[in-house]
C-alpha cells in the first residue's frame with residue numbers, strides 16, 4: 001500500500017515558484033488499477049515522479065508498506081526503485097543499437113528474480129521480433145518492448161505516464177490489454193496517467209487533478225476490459 005500525506009511540491013526556477021502539488025492525500029491499495037486524469041500542467045507527472053522517487057517532495061510523507069520513501073537517501077531510493085518499481089513512458093526510451101531481446105535483458109539484469117525473457121516476449125506478442133532493432137518496429141511494438149523491459153525485473157508496481165500517448169486506437173488497446181493482464185493475472189499495482197477519459201473505465205480508482213490538487217476520487221463499481229472501453 002502507498003500512503004501519501006500532506007504532500008506539497010514547489011518548483012523554484014530563479015525567482016519564480018510553481019506550486020505543482022498542493023496538500024495531496026492519497027492511498028493506493030496493493031493490486032489496484034489506478035487512472036490519473038487532469039488537464040495539462042495539473043501536476044499528474046509531478047505526482048507520479050514524487051511517488052516513484054524520480055523527484056523529491058517539498059514537504060509531506062510518502063510510505064510504501066513499511067518503508068518511508070521520503071526518509072530514504074538518494075542511494076536508498078535508487079535501490080528501492082530498482083527493486084520494486086517499473087516505468088512506462090510515452091517515449092519508449094529503447095536503446096537503438098540493441099535488439100528487442102537485449103533491450104528486455106537490460107531490465108532483467110537489474111533484478112535478483114527476473115521474469116523469463118521468453119515468457120515476456122510471448123506475453124507482449126513479440127517472440128518473432130526478438131532479434132529486430134527498434135527502428136524495424138512500429139510504435140506499438142516498441143511500446144510493447146518497453147513494457148516487457150519494465151516487467152522483466154518483476155516490479156511490484158508499474159507507473160505509466162501517457163503510455164498510449166503516441167499510439168493509435170488498435171495499438172493502444174493492445175498495450176492496455178497488457179496492463180490489464182499485468183494487474184489481473186500478476187496482481188501488480190498499475191498507475192496510469194492519461195488524457196483519454198475512456199481509459200478510466202478500466203480503473204478501480206480514478207483520480208482527477210486540477211491546479212496541483214486532487215479534485216475528485218471515484219471508485220468504479222464495475223470495470224470494463226481494455227477491449228470494451230470507449231475511445232476518445
Ligand SMILES: Nc1ncnc2c1ncn2[C@@H]1O[C@H](COP(=O)(O)OP(=O)(O)OP(=O)(O)O)[C@@H](O)[C@H]1O
Nearest residue numbers: 011013018020038039040041042043044045046047
Ligand atoms: N522541473 C520543473 N521545473 C519547474 N516547473 C515544473 C517542472 N516540472 C513541472 N513543472 C511545472 O509544474 C506544473 C505541473 O506539471 P506536470 O508536468 O506535473 O503536469 P501534467 O499534469 O503532467 O501535465 P501534462 O498533461 O502536460 O503532462 C506545471 O505548471 C509545470 O510547468
Ligand SMILES: [Mg+2]
Nearest residue numbers: 044045046161
Ligand atoms: Mg505530464
